[in-house]
Amino acid sequence: MAQDEKDFTHGFGGDVAQAFANQVDYCRANGAPVTARAVAAIAAALDSPEPGPFLAHVRDWQGQPLADALPLRAAGALHALHLSGGEPALAPLYAGEAADDGAIVGDVLRRHGKELLPWLDGPPQTNEAGRSSNFVAAMLWLAGNGLPPRFECLEVGSSAGINLMLDRYRYDLGGMTVGPEQAAMAFTPEWRGAPPPDEPISFASLKGCDVAPVDLTDPGQALRLRAYIWPEHTARFARLDAAIAAANERAPDLVKMNAADFTERELARPQPEGTTRVLMHSIVMQYVPEEQRERIAAAMERAGAGATPDKALAWVSVEADRTMLGHVLKVRYWPGGGEWVTLARAHAHGAWIEWQAEA
Template sequence: MAIDKARYVAIDPDATGPEAVARAFENQVAYCRDNGAPITAQICQSLRELLDTDRGGAVMRRVRRWAGPALSDALPLRVAGGLHALHLGGEEPALSAIYEGLGPTDATELIAYAIERHEAFLMPWLDGPPQTNEAGRSASFAAAFLWLVDQGLPGNFDLLEIGSSAGINLMMRRYRYDLGGVKVGPKTSRMQITPEWRGSPPPEGNFDIVGAAGCDVAPVDLTDEAQALRLKAYIWPEFTARFARMDAAIEAAKTFPPEIVRRRAADFLAERLERPQEEGTTRVLMHSVVWQYIPQPERDRIVELMEAAGDRAREDTPLAWVSLEANRDTHRHELTVSYWPDGDMRRRLATAHPHGKWIEWRG
């Protein structure tokens, strides 16, 4: 199957077995290709081809026999992340032709050789889901906050983020945004985020972040060089602007690190929602590209916690829920918002590129 022939086919995200593994790789090829990532598409295409061979040693044997749901587990990106780390660390020079976009005709052979040669390094990359913390996604949050202010909610936001990874989005008070001509954030910020804007701009206004705390089951310390390199490995190599944003986030974390605890999302949220809320603030649960990794029973508990907290919300202490997550039917990432005490009806404000490249605003 050529890359240009790959197509995304909706399947049960919890499906298991060899067919589900193959489809996860085929879907990833199509997804990367359609999102302007031909190098990552080539990596995933070569890995898909290796599924039908006996190449790749213990790593590919484990992939072929994957017991969990390959799609929900983001299995292709686990392997791709490990291979990218090999390249970034200079451990496998033969991969350079692929990562430099030269399109070598023997890409599958190069990848098979690298996997077989670096089994010990690559096997741990299969143990957990990708960490794809990305400052560009916070532009969607900023637009949602402007919209909430326009609805009459207090513009002082107390953020609670689940799946924070390295906490890059928790530091968004230090970032400058240009959202379709609407500018917000400190003018002198090193982190200047300007997504391609489609549609009308968000409401004019301003907001402030008065509190920001998050959780993750495996938080990343940006000030640790090895952990920072791991996070960079999950950046698709085509998107050079993301590496620049990552470097800026690393510098910001060294100055004033984000507040992150190692905890499951529902447990963190339950504890934080019980804390007193200062009058004149809007408490916000926010998350991006993490919902698919949370087990269904825990997702159900989070919904229950938010509905109960919403029942307690008042005009001077409102609650909001802002998320940027994939719609499994349309294969697009949607920015959705609920807030209380107005009611918990979900509103879709925008669709957006998963790494912040563009935002298509509906308002």
């Protein structure tokens, strides 16, 4: 029986156990059976009487394991070890072959525990170019609702800045094509529902921040991004290679700064007429401290109060809804009341978008 079939919600801390169980379910629901096996195997190994430093740190986690994405931190460490060729025993697991996952992973993590500990120090870097389809679809909708179609984009939690290059990609969104003919990447997510509005959009600027920005041109840092890609999603590795090539041609505009400081700073800058300033983020807010989230919301409310038809403001969010094991694309905009509007359900990595917005 594969390890992810076993009940591993006993033995170690309930919050940690539940976080791993939730992540297994989430991976299965999003087409990642190998990653589900890896997460389940790590969880099973936590019951070991001699876990070693890595597993002991996971088992005795002092934070909030689900909010901290602890299972993905641990799975990223394991995948990095496999990608680097440092542990041949992991090959059957990542090839999707039958194996005693718990025994193999437990032994590997005990032997490599000390070197893998740094992977637990920070949240996963899950930058994914496919999510930019959501941002572009939202901007089409905003333009269709009368906001200036020239966008000044501000992304928080940009990681390596892959989505800050969205103006260099081409999109087919339900038959609506957007972007340059000679594009660094092309995206055609499975589109469910009516197409987004047919509007010409352009970009005045794209800039972003991250507390630990990743340099795509550094091979060591690029390996960190690869480790967080679910191994069964092979197209994502090709997209990362394309993003690395694009960054080598022209690096994204990315600064080291926390999300609240960046948002407050950028919203205080003068805004050109005829633009919509957009705060955007994807799979980020679960890692942002509550105090910063409150500051961001307050800053957006203040800026929204001063928005005009020629200097509009919008907030585009692609975040997880774990009650449905999926993601939701939502927007707010000013002037216009600033209420959240759900536009779509979306695949975590851009494979499909289920459009729900009215025209």
